[in-house]
Amino acid sequence: MKSELNAPQRSFMAELSPVLIMAAILVPTYFVLPSKMMAAEILIMAIPTLSFILLLGYTGLLNFGTGSLFAVGAYTAGILLARHNVHILLAIIAGVAMSGIISIIMGYFCIKRVGLIFALLTLAFNQLIWFIIWQWKSFTGGPDGIWGIKREILELGIFSINLKPTFNFYIFVLILFLLLFLFVRRLIESPFGKVLMGMRESELRATAIGYNPETYKWIAFIIGGLICGLGGALFALHQEYVGEHLAHWSTSGEFAIKALLGGTFVLHGALIGSGVFIFLADFLNRFPVLAKAGAGLLVLGAIFILVVMFFRGGIYGGVEKVYNFFRKK
Amino acid sequence: MKSIMTKIVIPGFILMLVFLCTGLLSTPAAQAVEKEIVWAIVDDFSGPFAATGVEGHNATVLFLEEHNYKMGPYTVKLVTRDTELKPAVGVRRLQEVIAEAKPLIVSSGNSSAVQLAMADIIGKTKGPIFWTDGWDTRLTGANGNRYTFRWASPNYTIARSALSSFLDKFPDVKKVIQIQMDYAWGYDMAENVEAVLKERGIKLLKTQYVPATAIDVSVFMTEAKGSGADAYIIGLYGKIFGIGLRQAHEFGLKKVMKVFSITGTLNMLRGIGSDALEGMYLADHWNHAMPNEWSRKFVEKYKKRWGVIPGDYAAKKYLECQLMERLIKHTGSADPKVLIPALEKLGEFDGPTGKENMAAWQHQIVHDFLLLRGKAPREKAYEDDYVEVVGAGRIYPRQGEKGFEFDRTKDPL
């Protein structure tokens, strides 16, 4: 790591090129996938996974509250769309903002602790939010969830896009995802990001240099919450339904698993993890014999074990290892 | 640029290759062959309701094998998906199956929360014919649509038919306490039970709501025992049903009051055992010992193919296949626009509980709902002989009763 805290100076094109390459890969991916709905879902689920990676890989915080923050975004957008018929972009912004507000509160209480205790506190908060959603039947629908969300035409003043076809929606999600990816990449290379990573290595040193680790971690936590909110709002649009299960701790666990599967120390891990996880879960569900016996979960479990035993850096780390091995030869 | 190559392009292409290979493998010639219809089962195969899901799948396979995977002039392709008992997952699998396989019929499971969410999607996509099995009254009522049909009785019927027969049997029951699941289905059931009790002037001491994930209900049993009620109404389903009935027996509730469970699916009774069931009253849609031709034949065939006695869930899935096959053969069409009116005009037919008929205004099949009594271990003639039928009722919403008709104007077909 460089000692200077300046943002790297790069040309506009150099900044944009990885995103363009990603777009060039992701757009055709849509046509390759066996299910057309899956494409958008992979991207949407990669968003909270990205938040998880930002917090774990770059800040050292193990956040088990991602599921509830994701659900807050989904419920906010879902309720606004289903009951108040607001503009789609407005609903997304509201979802992001709401998750941000919740994560400010959550962060305030949790950030004082570190390591496993922090993880468990976020888990407790996650269940608190789940419980509120479950019990507040008049507002959130309780166990019924939110029905009647409609993904329709997005009016943007000059022109409008119909989001109903899966491909259009996929492109819409892809644009947002790439913007987010750019932002996060920029963030971790900024002075702020360098401080975070410095604290991950040694909190004591960061404190000695004069940074207040709690404030920095809190801000990182809130950014993570905002990202989850974006994912949630898009998910409400994607499924046209929001259920309480999104806020349950098992959803948080799922994001964590996706991150670990992909690789926690690199941002692309989110996309790879989410892609492989969703693809596998779906693929295994296709065989009646497997679906009937619930054997998809069995294979998934075996894959987790294999990843931990042999591909510690997740799939990304594994591929990198293989690539480096061949390059050396 | 080298680092970008290693970081993105290579993993990306590997990923795409994997997708491509497996994608090609998994969808061999996805184009629908002419004269083929797709029968999709989107059911709960993992989680606490897994046992029922498998039973329903077996019954469907049994029917299709018998008919050589043919319905009228069409070949039937069976597609299976797991909802994992989560509404969000169920909705996704359903949307995906509709988009990909273009099924004519989607046959689904019995978790009300999942079913309500799925019915909403079916209404939006104006999609395939949807056979649901959730017991929530709204599924063929306020939240129903032109595509959704149901054989399972709604909570309205379950509460009125079975509970009324039970209360008729024991006129000296004056105070009751009930335990219900803290879930969409439980709230609906609790309301319906309350309505029946109100009609009869019976006092409801308390409604206990128990989370579906609970593993110990001793607290509720002690409370019920100390409440001084004359009867305990248990409205549990799935894993918690076994826990509830077993612990009610263990705490000796049968000795101080009548115990009546609103559910009683066979595969769940297997887990509880006759010692606990003895003297309890239960209720179910169907029983394998029903003395009619349909049941006798079905039980025989099912037992031969799968080696076990089927429960109510298997019977209703078999009936669904039977009805659809009959109509497809009759109309010679695989078009929902033809089949839905035909289903509505179905009228009376021989079903698992005897003569049954379709209430066209509601898309609900009207049939008897049974009251059962748990047999003592010494009364049992064979292993699965847990209960005997002691009563039945057939109380369904009447046409015009408020809140039970769906908005037909939305789907003129």
Next chain:
Amino acid sequence: MVNIDVILAQVFNGIQFGVLMALLATGLSLIFGMLGIINFAHGSLYMIGAYFVWTCMQMLNVPGKFWVGLIITLPLMAIVGLMIERFLLRWMYGQPVVYQILLTFGLLLVIQQSVALIYGTTPLPLGMPSSFEGEISLGLFRYPVYRLFTMILGLAIIFGVWYFIERSALGAIIRASAEDPETAKTLGVNTRRVYTWTFALGSALAGLGGGLHAPLIGGLQHTIGTEILLICFIVVVIGGMGSIRGALLGGIILGIVRGIAGVFWAPASDFVMFAAMGIILMIRPQGLLGRGGTR
């Protein structure tokens, strides 16, 4: 409805459930405290314990086959534990928490779904031994015999394990290997073997808990381990990681809190556990009787 006998019976329910959870949590806590492993597969060990008892009962036809089954289950579970430790967890010592979680969670799925494939998804009956049916009078109220019995047996086992770890010579070796493995090694302790046997002990305790609890749940299913795991985990966190007395205290507190919530606002009975965990973590991060620092 505020009868003293009902309240007393509810307290008993709380303690009984708490002791049972503590029995499972003892294993979990032991594995965490000694090996530093967060074992998500503990719930599935509980589940296979119950299935082992069922299998033994099917194969045997002797009087008291439940107890025989329970006793046979103990070494079987220890063997399962040995294999898990030997082939998988051995590589996890000192690794980041997230990898342990991913690995043990994967193990949980594998075990759970394998059981579903082998035994099927239909609930299997496991009734209680007939001599333990019925209730016994405890002065003010009557209480199920079997529950009372599991409570006493559970307490005895937890005490036994505590005595073994804290007071016996072998226990001293285990504690030494956990606290200062380097010194223990130089003193000639085979720490590897100690870890393996500690894990086997934890597994056997989980299996025993599963077997004891099985007659109360009305049908074995492959999913019974998941919910119990979470409760055990919370018990361990409340009591303090690695503390056996803490596990017992945490279990009883949780059992009673759950019971009270069940009477007044039943839907909250799951949530109060998380609330209790959150509050305790904020006030006393190492848990009620935990030894460690804030980490």
